[in-house]
Amino acid sequence: MKHVLEFEKPVIELREKISDLKRLTENSEMDLSDEIVTLEKRLERLETDVYDRMAPWDRVQMARHPERPTTLDYIEYLFTDFLELHGDRNFGDDAAIVSGIAKFKGQPVTVIGHQRGKDTKENIRRNFGMPHPEGYRKALRLMKQADKFKRPIITFIDTKGAYPGKAAEERGQSEAIARNLMEMAGLTVPVICIVIGEGGSGGALGLGIGDRIFMLENSTYSVISPEGASSILWKDAGLAQEAAESMKITSYDLKKLNVIDGVIPEVRGGAHRDIQAQAQEIEKIISDSLETLSALEVDELLEKRFLKYKNIGDYTYLDL
Amino acid sequence: MLRDFFSKKKRYASIPSQEAKQDVPEGLMQKCPNCQKIFYRKELNRNMNVCPHCDHHHRLSAYERIQHLFDEESFVEWDKHMISNNPLHFPEYEEKLEKDRQKSDLNEAVVTGKAKMNGMEAAVAVMDARFRMGSMGSVVGEKITNAIENARKENLPFIIFTASGGARMQEGVLSLMQMGKTSVALQRLHADGGLFISVMTHPTTGGVSASFASLGDYNFAEPGALIGFAGRRIIEQTIREKLPEDFQTAEFLLEHGQLDKVIHRHEMKKTLTTVLDLHNVGGDQS
Numbered sequence: 001m002k003h004v005l006e007f008e009k010p011v012i013e014l015r016e017k018i019s020d021l022k023r024l025t026e027n028s029e030m031d032l033s034d035e036i037v038t039l040e041k042r043l044e045r046l047e048t049d050v051y052d053r054m055a056p057w058d059r060v061q062m063a064r065h066p067e068r069p070t071t072l073d074y075i076e077y078l079f080t081d082f083l084e085l086h087g088d089r090n091f092g093d094d095a096a097i098v099s100g101i102a103k104f105k106g107q108p109v110t111v112i113g114h115q116r117g118k119d120t121k122e123n124i125r126r127n128f129g130m131p132h133p134e135g136y137r138k139a140l141r142l143m144k145q146a147d148k149f150k151r152p153i154i155t156f157i158d159t160k161g162a163y164p165g166k167a168a169e170e171r172g173q174s175e176a177i178a179r180n181l182m183e184m185a186g187l188t189v190p191v192i193c194i195v196i197g198e199g200g201s202g203g204a205l206g207l208g209i210g211d212r213i214f215m216l217e218n219s220t221y222s223v224i225s226p227e228g229a230s231s232i233l234w235k236d237a238g239l240a241q242e243a244a245e246s247m248k249i250t251s252y253d254l255k256k257l258n259v260i261d262g263v264i265p266e267v268r269g270g271a272h273r274d275i276q277a278q279a280q281e282i283e284k285i286i287s288d289s290l291e292t293l294s295a296l297e298v299d300e301l302l303e304k305r306f307l308k309y310k311n312i313g314d315y316t317y318l319d320l
Numbered sequence: 321m322l323r324d325f326f327s328k329k330k331r332y333a334s335i336p337s338q339e340a341k342q343d344v345p346e347g348l349m350q351k352c353p354n355c356q357k358i359f360y361r362k363e364l365n366r367n368m369n370v371c372p373h374c375d376h377h378h379r380l381s382a383y384e385r386i387q388h389l390f391d392e393e394s395f396v397e398w399d400k401h402m403i404s405n406n407p408l409h410f411p412e413y414e415e416k417l418e419k420d421r422q423k424s425d426l427n428e429a430v431v432t433g434k435a436k437m438n439g440m441e442a443a444v445a446v447m448d449a450r451f452r453m454g455s456m457g458s459v460v461g462e463k464i465t466n467a468i469e470n471a472r473k474e475n476l477p478f479i480i481f482t483a484s485g486g487a488r489m490q491e492g493v494l495s496l497m498q499m500g501k502t503s504v505a506l507q508r509l510h511a512d513g514g515l516f517i518s519v520m521t522h523p524t525t526g527g528v529s530a531s532f533a534s535l536g537d538y539n540f541a542e543p544g545a546l547i548g549f550a551g552r553r554i555i556e557q558t559i560r561e562k563l564p565e566d567f568q569t570a571e572f573l574l575e576h577g578q579l580d581k582v583i584h585r586h587e588m589k590k591t592l593t594t595v596l597d598l599h600n601v602g603g604d605q606s
């Protein structure tokens with residue numbers, strides 16, 4: 001494991017100690033089996049302690065883990081015959097969003113997702129997964145195409161946010177995102193959205209209007225990053241941990257707030273520890289959702305999509 | 321004329337001294353932040369809060385705007401008493417809401433209803449930046465969504481005047497989802513052939529700019545209004561470059577093809593009337 005997060009250090013250290021002892025037992029006269037058994041039990045307890053009770057801030061770290069699987073990783077495990085399609089036909093091709101057609105268990109689908117890089121070079125090419133307007137417009141072009149050919153759409157959400165740059169503003173970042181929100185609402189095919197890492201604000205929502213919204217257990221979805229929230233609200237970016245708690249940004253928080261349909265359980269210690277097992281969990285969810293949604297008439301699908309969003313919010317009336 | 325009095329004065333002291341500034345009684349006089357001239361508030365109000373000297377568009381409250389634009393006593397308000405909860409139990413949020421309710425004549429950052437413009441009836445939503453900077457939480461999202469749905473059901477055009485700093489942070493992801501909610505409602509209006517006019521006023525940024533504000537069949541703006549997705553400071557920090565003075569102004573957006581037209585407040589009613597008329601909007605217009 002190259003990257004170890006602060007909160008999981010005790011687990012990793014204990015695990016290393018156990019493998020050291022194992023090596024020692026194999027290569028020397030000493031028999032340490034008893035100690036190993038004790039330590040393994042302790043590791044089991046420790047893992048439960050650390051991974052089953054992750055604080056919101058721990059999940060933020062996990063969602064941003066450099067080895068965390070990206071859209072293209074999941075595409076490899078979940079789909080066959082993936083053909084990436086490029087360009088918005090107006091300005092360019094935004095590598096921060098990947099999109100294309102593929103088969104899911106034999107059924108043609110359209111797949112779209114934010115794409116981070118895994119190293120600096122790739123991150124620069126992909127602008128750290130932060131799209132420009134042409135990224136959203138490419139996504140919309142392919143969604144319209146999916147609508148025409150009656151292919152369900154699956155989107156993967158994984159971005160810190162839409163890119164806050166000069167060119168992005170000049171080319172209409174706001175309009176590009178807004179347009180996607182409205183057009184996604186009218187698609188006549190099932191749309192399934194899955195947050196796999198960071199769901200950063202409008203930039204995430206721009207691929208996020210659908211019939212089913214799921215989040216991986218250790219992903220986050222928020223109106224602003226914890227760092228941004230703490231610097232605006234408390235004029236101190238150092239209070240990001242507190243902000244992560246107050247802002248309610250974890251998968252379980254969003255389920256409780258009735259914003260998402262479900263939490264997809266993660267491999268213990270994070271999705272990056274076993275991409276294949278993680279992909280299987282995601283596959284089940286997509287399968288089930290497609291089966292339910294494909295049975296609906298278009299009118300019913302659209303009405304339910306409308307009501308899904310209409311019901312989000314919390315308000316009351318003044319006592320008069 | 322009072323205005324002459326001030327323009328004469330300019331010869332002697334075009335920049336008021338620190339003392340003179342402090343002498344201006346709160347509420348009676350108002351200084352234009354653009355040209356630094358001081359006017360009687362009444363005079364400004366008579367001019368629809370447009371600076372008589374430099375044309376700077378000052379803020380207009382939601383009810384003032386409705387009064388300026390729509391036929392007398394034609395406005396019927398919807399959801400007036402809808403107020404925010406504190407869904408995330410965010411510290412101090414309720415106090416802040418209460419404070420804004422006290423200091424304004426508003427219960428939330430948007431006023432919705434239906435009204436007539438030169439006899440033509442429309443569903444309207446007018447945002448007001450005095451309330452939590454016009455930020456969008458559950459109530460703003462719900463009221464605008466209801467107004468859009470009412471427009472669709474009653475076959476009325478929908479006109480919105482936006483003024484918002486974006487999503488309301490204290491409601492977290494629920495405010496983010498209001499972008500989705502309002503846009504999904506606009507899709508239904510759109511699918512039914514309904515007319516939607518968006519007028520962006522100062523400021524229209526963040527989540528409001530990236531949802532309904534940009535989705536009009538006609539996207540208009542008031543002169544000088546700040547309109548954009550990301551904040552200037554964030555962009556400057558990201559690209560490490562100083563941005564031009566006029567960046568993200570209505571005029572800048574017009575130049576970059578993001579707006580249909582920039583409309584002076586004095587011309588607003590006339591222009592909107594023309595658009596409504598071109599769409600054969602019904603009502604008791606003779």
